[in-house]
Amino acid sequence: SVLVVDFGAQYAQLIARRVREARVYSEIVPHTMPVGEILAKNPKAIILSGGPSSVYADGAPHLGPEIFEAGVPVFGICYGFQAMALALGGTVDNTGGREYGRTPLTVTREGSTLFEGTPGEQPVWMSHGDACSAAPEGFTVTAATDGAPVAAMECDERRLYGVQYHPEVLHSTHGQQLLEHFLYRGAGLKPNWTTRNVVEESIAAIREQVGTKRAICGLSGGVDSAVAAALVQKAVGSQLTCVYVDHGLMRKGESEQVEKDFVAATGVQLKVVDAQERFLDALAGVSEPEQKRKIIGREFIRVFEQAASEIVAEAGAHGEQVEFLVQGTLYPDVVESGGGTGTANIKSHHNVGGLPEDLQFQLVEPLRRLFKDEVRMVGQELGLPDEIVQRQPFPGPGLGIRIVGEVTKERLDLLREADAIAREELTAAGLDRDIWQCPVVLLADVRSVGVQGDGRTYGHPIVLRPVSSEDAMTADWSRLPYEVLAKISTRITNEVDEVNRVVLDVTSKPPGTIEWE
Numbered sequence: 256s257v258l259v260v261d262f263g264a265q266y267a268q269l270i271a272r273r274v275r276e277a278r279v280y281s282e283i284v285p286h287t288m289p290v291g292e293i294l295a296k297n298p299k300a301i302i303l304s305g306g307p308s309s310v311y312a313d314g315a316p317h318l319g320p321e322i323f324e325a326g327v328p329v330f331g332i333c334y335g336f337q338a339m340a341l342a343l344g345g346t347v348d349n350t351g352g353r354e355y356g357r358t359p360l361t362v363t364r365e366g367s368t369l370f371e372g373t374p375g376e377q378p379v380w381m382s383h384g385d386a387c388s389a390a391p392e393g394f395t396v397t398a399a400t401d402g403a404p405v406a407a408m409e410c411d412e413r414r415l416y417g418v419q420y421h422p423e424v425l426h427s428t429h430g431q432q433l434l435e436h437f438l439y440r441g442a443g444l445k446p447n448w449t450t451r452n453v454v455e456e457s458i459a460a461i462r463e464q465v466g467t468k469r470a471i472c473g474l475s476g477g478v479d480s481a482v483a484a485a486l487v488q489k490a491v492g493s494q495l496t497c498v499y500v501d502h503g504l505m506r507k508g509e510s511e512q513v514e515k516d517f518v519a520a521t522g523v524q525l526k527v528v529d530a531q532e533r534f535l536d537a538l539a540g541v542s543e544p545e546q547k548r549k550i551i552g553r554e555f556i557r558v559f560e561q562a563a564s565e566i567v568a569e570a571g572a573h574g575e576q577v578e579f580l581v582q583g584t585l586y587p588d589v590v591e592s593g594g595g596t597g598t599a600n601i602k603s604h605h606n607v608g609g610l611p612e613d614l615q616f617q618l619v620e621p622l623r624r625l626f627k628d629e630v631r632m633v634g635q636e637l638g639l640p641d642e643i644v645q646r647q648p649f650p651g652p653g654l655g656i657r658i659v660g661e662v663t664k665e666r667l668d669l670l671r672e673a674d675a676i677a678r679e680e681l682t683a684a685g686l687d688r689d690i691w692q693c694p695v696v697l698l699a700d701v702r703s704v705g706v707q708g709d710g711r712t713y714g715h716p717i718v719l720r721p722v723s724s725e726d727a728m729t730a731d732w733s734r735l736p737y738e739v740l741a742k743i744s745t746r747i748t749n750e751v752d753e754v755n756r757v758v759l760d761v762t763s764k765p766p767g768t769i770e771w772e
C-alpha cells in the first residue's frame with residue numbers, strides 16, 4: 256500500500272482518501288513510527304503530509320535522510336516537502352512571511368512528471384510560513400509562486416517529489432491529477448483498489464477469521480452496521496444472526512427497511528426484538544436530555560444482551576459456539592484511537608459496552624480499513640437498498656432526543672409524520688446530497704396559538720434543522736429554497752394534527768449543536 260505519514264495536521268486522512276480515489280490503497284502511519292518500521296511495511300510509495308507551520312518550530316518533527324535512500328518513491332506535501340528539502344540538503348528559509356489560501360502557481364510542464372497535461376498557471380491552496388529557496392542537488396524545480404520560489408521539485412532518478420501546496424484540497428484545481436501523476440507515473444502504481452476488490456478481500460478475510468463458528472451482529476438501521484452485516488453474511492451465510500432492537504424511536508418506515516428490505520437484499524437471519532413498550536415505560540416522565548440518553552443506552556444494552564444470550568443458548572443446544580460479534584467500526588475511528596490492530600474485548604465498545612463477563616466475543620470489524628464513502632460504495636456493490644446506503648446520520652437515541660419534553664407514543668407518532676413529510680419534500684426537491692442531515696424537532700413543551708379553519712388552535716411548533724457539514728464537528732444552517740420550506744410548512748400544518756407552526760433553525764454549530772438535545 257501507499258503509506259501516508261501523518262505529521263499531525265488535519266490533512267493526512269484527506270490525503271489517504273484522495274489516494275484511494277485514485278484507486279490505490281493507502282494507510283496512515285504516525286510520524287513517530289521509526290523509519291525502519293515504516294519501510295518494513297514494504298510500502299509501494301510514501302507520502303509525507305502537511306504538519307506544523309515551520310520546520311524550525313520548537314519540537315517540529317525531524318526527518319532523517321534514510322527514508323529517501325530505500326528506493327521507495329516519496330512525495331512530500333507542505334511540511335513534508337520542507338522536511339524533505341532540508342533532509343536532502345536544500346535550503347528552507349525561516350522567512351517569517353506567510354502565504355495562505357488560494358494562490359496562483361506558475362508551472363514548467365515540459366519534462367515534468369507531476370505537471371504534464373495541466374495548465375501553465377493554476378490555482379493552488381497554500382498554507383506555509385517558511386519557504387524553500389533552493390532545491391537539493393539533483394532536483395528540478397517545476398513550479399513557483401510569489402512567496403515560494405521552489406513550490407514543486409522533482410527527481411525522477413530517485414523517484415522523489417515534493418510540492419509546497421496542498422494538492423489534496425479541492426481549491427487546488429489540478430491537485431488530484433498531480434497526485435495521480437505521482438502515483439501512476441512517479442511511483443509506477445496501477446489503479447486497482449476497486450470496490451469489487453475490497454468486497455472480495457473482505458469476504459476472504461472474514462472467512463478466515465470466523466471459520467465455522469457463529470457470529471452475531473446488532474443492526475441499528477444505519478449504513479455501517481448494515482454493510483458490515485451484509486459482508487459477513489456474504490462470507491459465512493447462515494453462521495451469522497443479526498439482532499434488531501426496535502425501540503420505537505425510529506423514523507417512519509425505518510424498521511420496515513431493516514426487517515423487510517435489508518433481509519430481502521441479503522437473506523440474513525434476523526431476530527427482531529419489539530421493545531417499544533419497554534423503552535416508553537423507561538422514558539415515562541423524563542424530560543432531561545442526558546437522562547433520556549442514559550436510559551435509552553441502558554435499555555438498549557439490556558435488550559441486546561438478552562437477545563444475544565438467547566442466540567448463544569440456541570446455538571449451544573446444537574453444539575455450536577457463538578464466538579464473534581460484528582461491528583461497523585470505520586477507518587477514521589481506528590486512526591483516531593491510535594490505529595491499534597487485533598481484537599478488542601466487547602466491553603471497550605460504546606455501542607454495546609457493558610455486556611457481562613460470560614458473554615465475551617471476539618470482534619469482526621470488516622469496515623476497519625474503510626472511509627464512510629467507501630462503505631457506501633461497498634453497500635451499493637452488495638445490492639443494499641439506497642435508503643439504507645445513502646441514509647443521512649441519525650442519532651442512536653433516535654427521535655427520543657428530538658422531542659423537547661417527555662417522550663410519549665402520541666408525540667413520537669406525530670413527530671414521525673412531520674419528519675416523513677420533511678424528508679419526502681427534501682428528496683423530491685433533489686436536496687439530499689446538499690444537506691448533511693435535517694433533524695425535525697417537536698417542541699412538545701411549547702404551545703402556540705394558531706387559527707385553522709374557523710377555529711383557534713393551541714398546538715405545538717415543529718422545528719426544521721437542515722445543516723450542511725463535512726464531519727458534524729462544525730456545521731452551518733442550510734440555505735434551503737423558500738419554495739421547498741413553504742411546501743414543507745404547508746404540508747406539516749395541514750397533515751399533522753396538533754402542529755400549527757413550523758419554524759426554521761438558523762444557527763450554525765458552534766454555538767448550536769446539530770441536535771436540539
Ligand code: XMP
Nearest residue numbers: 648649650651652692727764768769770771
Ligand atoms: P450534535 O448534536 O452533537 O451532533 O451537533 C453531531 C452529530 O452526531 C449525531 N448525534 C448522535 N449520534 N448517538 C449517536 O450515534 C448520539 O447520542 C448522538 N447525538 C448526536 C447527530 O445526529 C449529528 O450527526
